[in-house]
Amino acid sequence: MSNTPSAGTQPTVAERVFDFVDERVGLKLLTAKMLNETVPGGSRWAYVFGSILLFIFIMQAVTGVLLMFYYVPTADHAYASTQYILHDVDYGWYLLSYHFWGSSAMVVCVFAHMSQVFLWGAYKKPRELIWVVGLALFALVMTFGFTGYLLPWDQRAYWATTVGVEIIDKVPLIGDFLARFLKGGATPGQMTLSRFFVIHVMVLPAALIGLAGLHLFLFRCAGPAGPFRGTPTELKAKTDYFFPRQIWKDMVGMAVVFACISVLAFWEPVVLLDEATPDPGDYHPEPEWYFLFIFQHLRLKMFSGQFGQFLASIALPGALGVMLLLLPFFDRNPERNIFKRPFALIGWVVLTASILLFTVSAIINRSYLD
């Protein structure tokens, strides 16, 4: 172990502290267990997204807590306090913009991570539970984005939320109750802001920490799935350990993501629109970019009318979600090579392409509305 002193030298202070704790806690064994995880087939750049997501979450939590020192979650102060952070607090613009772009980075990395797991067939037995918990984490990330978006209380925030909650209202049977619960009433207002704030800074982080812990625990129980090509002997021959090779790649990934978010924060800092009013006026409500593809579906003729809107915004995404949930249970073919799983490959390509298509189309549509 790197912590044991070499023969003949006095142990350093750090080594003595480590030994003190180790005697009481079994730290050496614990560290060994955490770092010496085998990565069959060797460490890969493709595997970095899980660790990157953890990194992004920690950064969001840190920047989020810092923002809370100045942000006030009331309808009469939310906008002003956010502007204060942006314009008057030193580096407030950077922290808020980092938090804002960090959330987009999280969505991108969630998609990359889910795609990697899907393409590598790493949701198959015995990893079904990891996949299921992962889907719950995905839902949490999207909910984080949806609830956080309201907090600045400008026109964009208010109206994206209003439209979003109206969509939730369309859920059969319980939709009205859910929408009123989220709004804290019949129309969006202070009650809505309070609820979204509590959900965003307490309920969701607690849930994420719990589920992410479970996700990691389950992952360690099952072990990394490794590459989808290669015989067991070949993979064993090329086994790396988590430390140092995979950690190295994870670190590079984290550094790259940090740099990207920082650059975006610098070049495209958060700029608020006018303060929210109950009348959208000239503003055209639009959700955050990662919801645009659903938003665009709602514009299609085939989804017009009450049932059509329900279909496009709830039924179809819901069906897709259920399909993803059941995926490891009806796909029992142990084959993990993506090139030998034509349905999986085509399905992923079609889904990714259509999400991209509808997102880009929504962005292009903006110029037509103005």
Place this chain on the structure above:
Amino acid sequence: MQPQLKSKVRCADRDVGEVSKVIMDPLSHEVSHLVVSMNGAGERQVPMGAVQTVSEDLVQLRPSSSEILGLPPFKRDDYVTLHEVEVPGLERHIHVTPGEVLVPFPELERNVKRRTFFANLTHVVSLFIGLPLVFPVLKFMMKPMYAPLDNGWLKIGNVGKVKADNSGTQFEYKRKIKEAYMPEAEIDKNVWLVRATPAVLEKVYQGKDMEFLDTDGKAIWTNKKDMPYLAFSGKCPHLGCAYKWRKHKVLGQVFLCPCHLSIYDASGQVLDGPAPRPLDLLPIQVSASGDVQIIDMEFKAGTKSQTRIV
């Protein structure tokens, strides 16, 4: 040294078998007994007091083999392994793998009825604490969700502002809102007034007066079918955006919502776009001097049927 698993066991007269398990006292962490596998004759539990010497691969016992064989057979059920029970600091005392070390299974715990009773008691206490909280917490969260509706009349302007028939005129007004503990606020709202010709009125009312009912079914107001002034709620029934009276390339002068391009004619009927129902009408009164009053209502967006929410 401690006896090693699989080491040979020798009695005063001959070899009898090997150490198959070790029994540990959970309090002192000392090995209290050995379990000796007697070369096909079952297992015997031998107290450490009978051990004379212990070496790397041999345990020497004082008694004779017949005395050892005479001991009662080892009762495995009276014990659990260290996989099933947590013993802190074990590694300092025992030098065998946890699966081979047994700990006495407490006498009390073996009573299944007692375990079931305590399990049930735990459930009862949890319910006793949890159940009475469900209703208050639900009501706590639901407090603002179903507020009573306000049916007050608001003055919004004068019909002198309406210049032409079957044409939309926007009336902006302020509504006082008191939300929970927030200071009373004024919000800007708008309605679209249309002075309709009889043909258009027919399309709207279809020969029937329009009745507005409260949540308990009581009538609030009735719009008469021959009253030419129509007040449309300023919120598009699709998703609540504010719409405008605009000139359309093909359809002429229409109500057009910029959000998703719902288009309505002067009677509020849907001409195009995703709107699920026509524009929502509000209760309207026009005095002799032309002053217009409306009851400011809001309706759920995106549904075919009209449901009042404010």
